[in-house]
Amino acid sequence: MDTLYLKLPQKCTVTAEKLILGDIAEITCSNLGIENRAKAILLKRFAKNKKQRAIFSVNTLISEIDGVAPGVNIVPLGEVDTVVDYLPKPRPKCLEMLLVFLVCVIAFFGAAFTIMTFNTDVDTGKLFQDLYMQLTGTASDGFTVIELFYSIGLPLGILVFFNHFSGHKLTNDPTPLEVQMAEYEYTVNKSLLAENTRKETSAHARKSVSGTDRTD
Amino acid sequence: MLAKAFLALIGLTSGIAVSAGIFAFIISLGFVERMAGFTRTAPYIRLYETVILFGATAGNLMSIYHIRLPLGRGGAAIFGLFSGIFTGILAIALVEILQAVPILLRRVALRKGLGCVVLSLALGKMTGALIQFLQGWIS
Structure with a gap:
């Protein structure tokens, strides 16, 4: 057989x-x-x-x-x-670019906003001025090494965390975002299937050879 | 000199730690993959990472050094709009991570009207923000 x-x-x-x-x-x-x-x-x-x-x-x-x-x-x-x-025809390239641009703008301002709220919330500036005074004994004008290196360390931390440097990965692992994306897609699929099962059971397991239709 | 070197070390390491922490927070709430999933632009994930990097760096420079950027009301409106969208997404993502809505819906055995619940959440947030800001504008 x-x-x-x-x-x-x-x-x-x-x-x-x-x-x-x-x-x-x-x-x-x-x-x-x-x-x-x-x-x-x-x-x-x-x-x-x-x-x-x-x-x-x-x-x-x-x-x-x-x-x-x-x-x-x-x-x-x-x-x-x-x-x-x-998907009968691929989405026009300009629409895709527009969406990408929109997400980029939100991500840019969002990231800027997040770090600014953090700096304001914990009053990083004041903390750095105090630290400068404690360590050097002179008053800080707000433009000292500590602010400079904090501003260098910040993008450095994101680079290491995101594991990428303008297109070149630092290691061969997928970036945390790529891992999250895969997980997210998996979860979306699972919930689509769960929704489908729920519909089928409520329709008393209607047997359909052609599958269950869903229109977006 | 030693003190300066020590300060530089503190600055560098705290910068790394703060950024890793904050962006781990953004990522674990799933902002980027939600947006990429919604717009079907998953291949551009790398670009979004780069943009977050630049956004955070720019925002940090602005808030640490109080750099003047005379873009006027238009610039302020753009910043407000997009950081508002971002915060809205994060806030809802936080609600979702805590599973507040599914648990509530299950408790009250609600089957339909999820759309209304989401809309009410959004309107509630907007009302809250407006009340808070209106107080500032009036007084």
Whole structure:
């Protein structure tokens, strides 16, 4: 008997209107004929030029494969549910640039604001003047070595913490932000799937071969 | 001279410690990945890091050295708007990290109207800020 391995990703993005199984899943089978037939299974036709999202359960996919290759032994690997995003056309570059610019502006002023509120809150200036007086015995004019090196140390700390230096990583590890981004995407997917399960149970486990539609 | 060197050491190390602490706080609240996720611009994460670096450096120089930057009311408005957006995002992120809203919704068994709750949170914050500032403007 032939064995077919079906590996689902957590999430994928497609641009083709016709969604076939080979677009989303990794399929390996000892029998090439079955493998090709399984890959060509038409899962769904997306409505043209509209951003959509479909969620497929591995059970749906197994019964689909069973339909074209009866009796094949299917071994599911990876995720049990997969989120498929249909993006008919890529976003215009200028819109993307605008969004990036907007986030940059917020991040810039936000970071500036954060450090200023901190400096004001703990009264860094006064603290430094006192320290200067205590250590040197002369009054500080507010422009001494301590302020200078504090201002050098601050960006240095961010550089080390973010593990990057204008595009060049200091080490091979992903930066904390990249790690957070991956975690965030994982959590978003999990909640999409949870929401989907909730809907399905409330509709008394309505069996749908074409997956559950969601329009953004 | 020794005292100066010691002061420089204190300045440098406290700068590093403060920045690491503050930015660990910003990151653990998830500001950047929220914004990147929302705008679908995850590939630009590095750029956002760089911008935070420059923003913090500029803000620190401004507040430590009291540098004059004559940009007028327009400049002040821009700073206010964007730092306000940033603080709003951080404040809501803090609420979310503490799981205040999900726990509350579960306790009162609320299934719908999450949008209203979020809107009320935003309006409440705005009202609070306005009350605080109006007091300053009047007196």
